[in-house]
Amino acid sequence: RVNAFLKYRNIPHALRRKINEFYSYLWESRRGYDESTVLHDLPIPLRVPVALHINREIIEKVPLFETAGEDLIRDIVLNLRPVVFSPGDRIIRAGELGFEMYFISQGSVDVLSPDEKAVYATLTAGQFFGEIALLLSKPRNATVRAREYCDLYRLDKESFDRVVGHYPAFADTIRELAAKRDSPSAS
Numbered sequence: 001r002v003n004a005f006l007k008y009r010n011i012p013h014a015l016r017r018k019i020n021e022f023y024s025y026l027w028e029s030r031r032g033y034d035e036s037t038v039l040h041d042l043p044i045p046l047r048v049p050v051a052l053h054i055n056r057e058i059i060e061k062v063p064l065f066e067t068a069g070e071d072l073i074r075d076i077v078l079n080l081r082p083v084v085f086s087p088g089d090r091i092i093r094a095g096e097l098g099f100e101m102y103f104i105s106q107g108s109v110d111v112l113s114p115d116e117k118a119v120y121a122t123l124t125a126g127q128f129f130g131e132i133a134l135l136l137s138k139p140r141n142a143t144v145r146a147r148e149y150c151d152l153y154r155l156d157k158e159s160f161d162r163v164v165g166h167y168p169a170f171a172d173t174i175r176e177l178a179a180k181r182d183s184p185s186a187s
Contacts, residue, residue: 022086025149051077055153058103062128064135064174072167079159085146094143098133100156107150112143122147134160135174 002023006016042050055077059065065073080103085091092098094114104127111121111129120142123129129144134157164171 018086022084022149025084025086048074048078051080055080055103058105058126058128058153061126062103062131064131067173068170069167072163072170075163075166076155076160079163080153080155083152083154085150085152087146087148089146089150091144091146091150091152092130092140092142094141095139097137098130098140099158100154101128101130101134101160102144103128103153103155105151105153107152108147109144109150110147112145114141114143116143116145133157 002019003016006019011019040047052074056073059068059073059076059080065076068076082105083102085107091102091109094112104123104125106125108122108124109129110119111123112119123144130140132138133140134155164174
């Protein structure tokens, strides 16, 4: 079906190859299932434990959530959205405003200087990036590019703010953290 569409729309061969490689990766890594659809179709009493099983470990590694209670962790996990990036894809770009953070489930990414000439770090499964976007409305200070196919979970600022709004004590902790990161001595 995909190949018929690509041919019908006269998509260039190099782009067709990249699209086919992407779908091959999805098939090999997931056997054709879409995690979001499967979770969405489950009733809440089943969705919650499955989502927690899949994502709790990733969330608990983030310093931002180290003081979070069980209910908050559950609500955050239920708002994660799986996304896949291909090798070389820019996940975030330096200078752009950020509205989401990412948790790496599989694969690795390079954190690059704004001019993309220096690699600041390589992050792998279990690590995260972009958390400042949840705290501050500032331009990104680095570019992050996929080294290989990457299975990530995305948490957007709107969902984060909505969940945190239900937990006033944690919201206060977040405001304090944001103030510290925004102070001139934190730079």
